Amino acid sequence: MSDVLLAARGLTVRYRARDGLFGGGELRALEDVSLEVRRGETLAVVGESGSGKTTLARALLRLVEPSSGTITFDGQDLTHLAGRELAPFRKRAQLVFQDAEGSLDPRLTVGASVGEALAIHRIGTRAERATRVEALLAKVQLPADVAARLPHELSGGQRQRVGIARALAVEPELLVADEPVSALDVSIQAQVLNLFTQLQRELGLTYVFISHDLRVVQTVADRVAVMYLGRIVETAPAAELFANPRHPYTRALLAAVPRLDSTDAAPVLRGEPPSPSAPPSGCAFHPRCPQATERCRRELPQPVRVGVDHVAACVLAEPAP
Numbered sequence: 001m002s003d004v005l006l007a008a009r010g011l012t013v014r015y016r017a018r019d020g021l022f023g024g025g026e027l028r029a030l031e032d033v034s035l036e037v038r039r040g041e042t043l044a045v046v047g048e049s050g051s052g053k054t055t056l057a058r059a060l061l062r063l064v065e066p067s068s069g070t071i072t073f074d075g076q077d078l079t080h081l082a083g084r085e086l087a088p089f090r091k092r093a094q095l096v097f098q099d100a101e102g103s104l105d106p107r108l109t110v111g112a113s114v115g116e117a118l119a120i121h122r123i124g125t126r127a128e129r130a131t132r133v134e135a136l137l138a139k140v141q142l143p144a145d146v147a148a149r150l151p152h153e154l155s156g157g158q159r160q161r162v163g164i165a166r167a168l169a170v171e172p173e174l175l176v177a178d179e180p181v182s183a184l185d186v187s188i189q190a191q192v193l194n195l196f197t198q199l200q201r202e203l204g205l206t207y208v209f210i211s212h213d214l215r216v217v218q219t220v221a222d223r224v225a226v227m228y229l230g231r232i233v234e235t236a237p238a239a240e241l242f243a244n245p246r247h248p249y250t251r252a253l254l255a256a257v258p259r260l261d262s263t264d265a266a267p268v269l270r271g272e273p274p275s276p277s278a279p280p281s282g283c284a285f286h287p288r289c290p291q292a293t294e295r296c297r298r299e300l301p302q303p304v305r306v307g308v309d310h311v312a313a314c315v316l317a318e319p320a321p
Helices: 053-060 083-090 110-120 126-140 144-148 156-168 187-204 214-220 239-241 248-254 292-298
Strands: 004-016 028-037 042-046 068-071 091-097 174-178 206-211 223-228 233-237 302-307 309-311
Touching: 004 053, 004 206, 028 053, 028 206, 028 233, 042 053, 042 091, 053 206, 053 292, 068 126, 068 187, 083 091, 083 206, 083 223, 091 156, 110 144, 110 156, 126 156, 144 214, 144 292, 156 174, 156 187, 187 248, 206 214, 223 248, 233 239, 233 248
Parallel strands: 042 206, 042 223, 091 174, 174 206
Antiparallel strands: 004 028, 004 068, 223 233, 233 309, 302 309
16 A cells, blocks of 8 residues: 555646636646645645745645646545546545534534534434534544534634534545634644644544645644645754745745744845745746846746655755765
């Protein structure tokens, strides 16, 4: 059995923008993205807002239709499956939303929301589903009486735990978590991150963890993929990426993380990210890159292996020996 659970090859997602938006042209949300997610690991995907992280998360789960490329899960090509053909995959891969409150039906009790997937997939009797819901709430460290409450009666941290319990209901192997702690207070963030770690250890889960917060990523990730304007520009083991970033964009992101032991002002990325409907020629980062050369303006950089399991897409990157 391969250690790769989920893989994308050349994944591209483009939208036709409506008149008046992005000049009415084509919006390039993802461009030629290739990645692998190994069983039992946490792959974090980081980047600024608009870099394509959420589109990637949804495309990997076939919630967004790819324009080209392939997606495979446990060796099965998912790219052209539809409707009921995707049902087995839906049980094995689930999404944890950023907006826990918005993802929960305000008219349903917590118990009904968590048990909804069990009913859809016809898992167990009504009594067995109620018992399963109680066990799921306990698994995410919520008391049983929460099942009778409505979402608005819960705190933000409690709602996110409900979202995690709902995702776990059908016993998936993969969770794709889209900014799952960004809306929470820092102390609550730590609790929810610890819960993710505990669940992974107990259930053998695999995570794709979407975040813009590198401090969060450093806490949870085994490997990190850095995105810029719809492309992955660097991938490396987390410890290696934080110690030795090889792409100028990754270095800029890391330099901007506040540190208590430093009084120096963090360097700010100059300018704004380009429009996804009109990306620059060559390397998309070159208009903001302090190291950009004429070659960067002309050439689209290809991924280069710069270390063990470390790849950077930069024309200045030196290949590993």
